[in-house]
Amino acid sequence: MTNExxxxxxxxxxxxxxVALAQVPEAQGQTWKPVANVAQALADVTDGTSTGAILAxxxxxxxxVSSVQDALAKSQGLRIVGEYLVPVSFVLVAPRGTRLDQVVDIAAHPVAYAQCLEWLGANIPGHTHVIAGSxxxxxxGVLDGSLPAQAAIAAPxxxxxxxxxxxxxxxGDNADAVTRFVFVTRAVAPPAPTGSDKTSLIVELPREVPGALLEMLEQFATRGINLSLIQSRPIGDxxxxxxxxxxxxGHIEDERMAxxxxxxxxxxxxxxxxGSYPRADRERVHPEPRYSDASFAAAREWLRGLRTP
Structure with a gap:
C-alpha cells in the first residue's frame, strides 16, 4: 500500500x-500532474484521479478568472479548502545567444502581453505580438520554432x-500584481475556523425584480459581513x-455567517x-460586538425566555 x-x-x-501548488503543504513530496485546462483539473478531483487541484x-x-468561476458553478461535490497568493512578474526569454536588439516578434499569452505593454513600448517599440496559448x-514555441517569434514573455x-x-x-507594468489561487478537493468538512477565514459562495437571484440584488446583499450587510469579492457571471439560459x-x-462556523x-x-x-477556509493573508476578521457569536447566543437565550416565561 502507498500513501502517494x-x-x-x-x-x-x-x-x-x-508556483502556487508549491505552497500547498500536503502536496509536497507528492505527484504533480500538469493538465491542459480547468475542466480537466476539476474532473481529476471529481473522479478521484487527483486528491486536489490548484486553480487561479x-x-x-x-x-x-471567469473560466474557473463558471467551472466551479457547474461542478458537484467539490470544496475550496485553501487559498494561496502568487506575486506576478514576467521575464523576456529567448533561445541562447539572442540579443534584445534582434527581437522583432514576441510570443505571449494575451493576458501576459497586456500586462507588459508599457515596458514593451519603451524597449521594443516596433515589435509584433504573436499569440501563445499560455x-x-x-x-x-520560440524554442522549437512552432511560433514565429524571437523572444517570449513568460513566468520566471x-x-x-x-x-x-x-x-x-x-x-510587468504593475509591480504589485498578485494572482489568487484556490485549492479544491472533493467535498469535505470545512477546515476549523481560525479567526482569519473566508467563505466562497455562488448565488442566483430568485427573480428579476427591482431590489432583488439589494435583498441578496442585505443578507450579509445586516449581519456585519464584509464581501471581499462579488462578481456577476451569466447563467446562460x-x-x-x-x-x-x-x-x-468569515467562516461557516461563525454565527453571523451561518x-x-x-x-x-x-x-x-x-x-x-x-467552502470556508483560511485567508492567504492571515488577516484576522474583527466583527463588531453586536455581530459576535456571543451576541447571537445572547439573542437566542432572550428569545427562548420570551417563548417560555
Missing amino acids: RTYSYLGPAGTFTE IENTVDGG NVASAI GVVKHYDVDVLAEGI RLGRYRFIIDAD DALMGLKRFSPNVLFL
Missing part, C-alpha cells in the same frame, strides 16, 4: 500555477525547466440572468457553498 497522492495543476511545468481564480489586474507555451519559473536566455526581468460569485469574510447562509437559502433557489 496526485495533485492537478494547469501546466506545463513552469507556470504560476505550479482572481488577479489584482484582471479581476476574476506563458509556458510562448517559450516552448520557466528558466528552471527550459534552456533559455533571460533578456529582461521584471517587465437567457439574457439578463446572472449568478453572483461571492467571497465573504445566519446569513440560512437567509440566502430562504431567499435564493440556488445557493452553492464552495
Whole structure:
C-alpha cells in the first residue's frame, strides 16, 4: 500500500500555477500532474484521479478568472479548502545567444502581453505580438520554432525547466500584481475556523425584480459581513440572468455567517457553498460586538425566555 497522492495543476511545468501548488503543504513530496485546462483539473478531483487541484481564480489586474468561476458553478461535490497568493512578474526569454536588439516578434499569452505593454513600448517599440496559448507555451514555441517569434514573455519559473536566455526581468507594468489561487478537493468538512477565514459562495437571484440584488446583499450587510469579492457571471439560459460569485469574510462556523447562509437559502433557489477556509493573508476578521457569536447566543437565550416565561 502507498500513501502517494496526485495533485492537478494547469501546466506545463513552469507556470504560476505550479508556483502556487508549491505552497500547498500536503502536496509536497507528492505527484504533480500538469493538465491542459480547468475542466480537466476539476474532473481529476471529481473522479478521484487527483486528491486536489490548484486553480487561479482572481488577479489584482484582471479581476476574476471567469473560466474557473463558471467551472466551479457547474461542478458537484467539490470544496475550496485553501487559498494561496502568487506575486506576478514576467521575464523576456529567448533561445541562447539572442540579443534584445534582434527581437522583432514576441510570443505571449494575451493576458501576459497586456500586462507588459508599457515596458514593451519603451524597449521594443516596433515589435509584433504573436499569440501563445499560455506563458509556458510562448517559450516552448520560440524554442522549437512552432511560433514565429524571437523572444517570449513568460513566468520566471520557466528558466528552471527550459534552456533559455533571460533578456529582461521584471517587465510587468504593475509591480504589485498578485494572482489568487484556490485549492479544491472533493467535498469535505470545512477546515476549523481560525479567526482569519473566508467563505466562497455562488448565488442566483430568485427573480428579476427591482431590489432583488439589494435583498441578496442585505443578507450579509445586516449581519456585519464584509464581501471581499462579488462578481456577476451569466447563467446562460437567457439574457439578463446572472449568478453572483461571492467571497465573504468569515467562516461557516461563525454565527453571523451561518445566519446569513440560512437567509440566502430562504431567499435564493440556488445557493452553492464552495467552502470556508483560511485567508492567504492571515488577516484576522474583527466583527463588531453586536455581530459576535456571543451576541447571537445572547439573542437566542432572550428569545427562548420570551417563548417560555
